[in-house]
Amino acid sequence: MKKVIYRIWQWTWGLPQSILGLALYLRWRHCPHFEHHGALATQWGARGGISLGMFLFVPAPQNQSVRPDAPAPGTRARYEQTLFHEYGHTLQSLLLGPLYLVVIGIPSWLWCNLPPLRRLRKERGIPYDSFYVERWATAWGEWMARRAGDREKNS
Numbered sequence: 001m002k003k004v005i006y007r008i009w010q011w012t013w014g015l016p017q018s019i020l021g022l023a024l025y026l027r028w029r030h031c032p033h034f035e036h037h038g039a040l041a042t043q044w045g046a047r048g049g050i051s052l053g054m055f056l057f058v059p060a061p062q063n064q065s066v067r068p069d070a071p072a073p074g075t076r077a078r079y080e081q082t083l084f085h086e087y088g089h090t091l092q093s094l095l096l097g098p099l100y101l102v103v104i105g106i107p108s109w110l111w112c113n114l115p116p117l118r119r120l121r122k123e124r125g126i127p128y129d130s131f132y133v134e135r136w137a138t139a140w141g142e143w144m145a146r147r148a149g150d151r152e153k154n155s
Contacts, residue, residue: 006038006094010054013097017105018053025055032060036083037144039090048112049082051089051137052105058082080145085134088141092133108133 010018025033025042032043042057049058061079089108093100111117111131120126129135 003038007054009094010090014053014093014100016053016098017093017100018055020101021052021055024050024052024057028057036087037148039087041083041086049086050109051086051093053093054090056083056086056090058086081138084141084145085138086141087144088137088139089133091140091144092137104133104137107131108137 025040028042028044031045034041034043036056039051039054039056042055043060044057045060046057047059049056051057058079059082061076089104092104096103108131111134112128121128129138
């Protein structure tokens with residue numbers, strides 16, 4: 001029932017980003033897909049992840065970018081960290097609805113992709129998660145992963 005509510009909420013309150021996510025999903029339809037707590041996850045060929053509504057895109061383990069504060073690329077820990085982080089962004093979408101793209105999506109994309117910000121992070125050793133949208137997504141994604149792990153242990 002929770003997955004149904006999650007999906008209805010993403011396709012109503014989170015409609016703008018879910019439409020963009022669907023377009024990206026169709027672009028990468030040839031890639032492996034799986035469900036993650038109600039979201040539709042895609043392992044794509046890009047180096048980073050992105051979340052749009054109920055769609056999240058994570059790099060296959062061998063394609064992950066290197067962050068000094070993260071496990072080594074290609075490892076299961078790094079893959080899970082990215083998956084949890086991107087899922088955290090889907091939770092932000094649930095909360096913010098149509099404001100998500102302005103409050104989270106655009107600032108996140110700029111923080112990740114603008115060359116001056118990339119250089120700044122690298123030169124000063126600034127963790128990727130030091131930016132508010134990223135720290136928030138990681139915290140929520142890891143919280144959900146812990147909750148799911150607790151439920152599996154208690155089953």
